[in-house]
Amino acid sequence: MTRNFFVGGNWKMNGSKATIDTITDGLNATKVPEGVEVVCGAPDVYLTYAQSKITNASVHVAAQNCYKEAKGAFTGETSADFLKDLGVNWVILGHSERRHVFGESDELIGEKCKKALETGLNIIPCIGEQLEEREAGKTEEVVFNQMKFIKENVSDWSKVVIAYEPVWAIGTGKVATPEQAQDIHQKLREWLKTEVSQEVADSVRILYGGSVNGKNCKELAGKPDIDGFLVGGASLKPEFSDIIRARE
Numbered sequence: 001m002t003r004n005f006f007v008g009g010n011w012k013m014n015g016s017k018a019t020i021d022t023i024t025d026g027l028n029a030t031k032v033p034e035g036v037e038v039v040c041g042a043p044d045v046y047l048t049y050a051q052s053k054i055t056n057a058s059v060h061v062a063a064q065n066c067y068k069e070a071k072g073a074f075t076g077e078t079s080a081d082f083l084k085d086l087g088v089n090w091v092i093l094g095h096s097e098r099r100h101v102f103g104e105s106d107e108l109i110g111e112k113c114k115k116a117l118e119t120g121l122n123i124i125p126c127i128g129e130q131l132e133e134r135e136a137g138k139t140e141e142v143v144f145n146q147m148k149f150i151k152e153n154v155s156d157w158s159k160v161v162i163a164y165e166p167v168w169a170i171g172t173g174k175v176a177t178p179e180q181a182q183d184i185h186q187k188l189r190e191w192l193k194t195e196v197s198q199e200v201a202d203s204v205r206i207l208y209g210g211s212v213n214g215k216n217c218k219e220l221a222g223k224p225d226i227d228g229f230l231v232g233g234a235s236l237k238p239e240f241s242d243i244i245r246a247r248e
């Protein structure tokens with residue numbers, strides 16, 4: 001089954017109005033192939049600015065996180081309702097930096113998924129093992145456990161795009177080989193078939209993230225269970241346009 005190719009950018013805590021001008025000029029000049037979806041995860045403070053600069057109808061902005069409550073005494077947090085109010089319809093959740101830098105638990109990430117979906121957002125929940133977990137042969141155990149907490153909180157799989165991002169490949173330049181990535185993507189799809197349904201397994205996009213760039217994207221995109229990417233560093237560079245066109 002072919003699924004629409006999906007390319008997410010994750011700008012992380014990077015950017016300025018000037019750099020967003022440059023990035024969005026490049027995105028606006030990119031001919032996005034028919035059916036390909038593109039979202040760019042901007043810092044909260046720049047979401048409206050980024051939105052205002054994007055004129056390419058195939059490109060949308062995403063938030064990089066949101067909280068599990070709609071409103072209240074949660075200083076510094078961003079509500080899914082705020083994002084909806086701004087017309088931001090995508091949010092990345094459970095990124096490995098939220099997990100391993102800011103200590104977000106599987107339970108909290110599940111609750112965030114639930115709240116974001118209830119609010120009408122589309123979500124990009126992230127999973128992925130750490131190097132020592134892979135070296136200990138625990139990759140499947142780790143990612144299936146992370147998926148369990150996501151699955152328990154998903155009310156509508158049509159609004160979910162999963163991102164598998166091996167932590168050891170994020171920001172390291174050590175990209176997973178296409179075979180390594182395809183292996184886990186295939187096992188995740190099998191897991192979805194068993195734990196959810198054949199229909200969901202067939203339709204949910206599973207993105208690969210971790211040192212994707214303009215050079216390695218085509219071979220990765222050629223794998224049957226890799227439906228796109230969640231790109232960090234390279235999403236800030238002109239080569240992001242090459243990644244958007246990786247399936248061409």
Ligand SMILES: O=C(COP(=O)(O)O)NO
Pocket residue numbers: 010095165169170171172173209210211212230231232233234
């Ligand atoms: O964190 C990542 C990947 O980052 P890099 O592409 O810089 O490895 N995506 O969310």
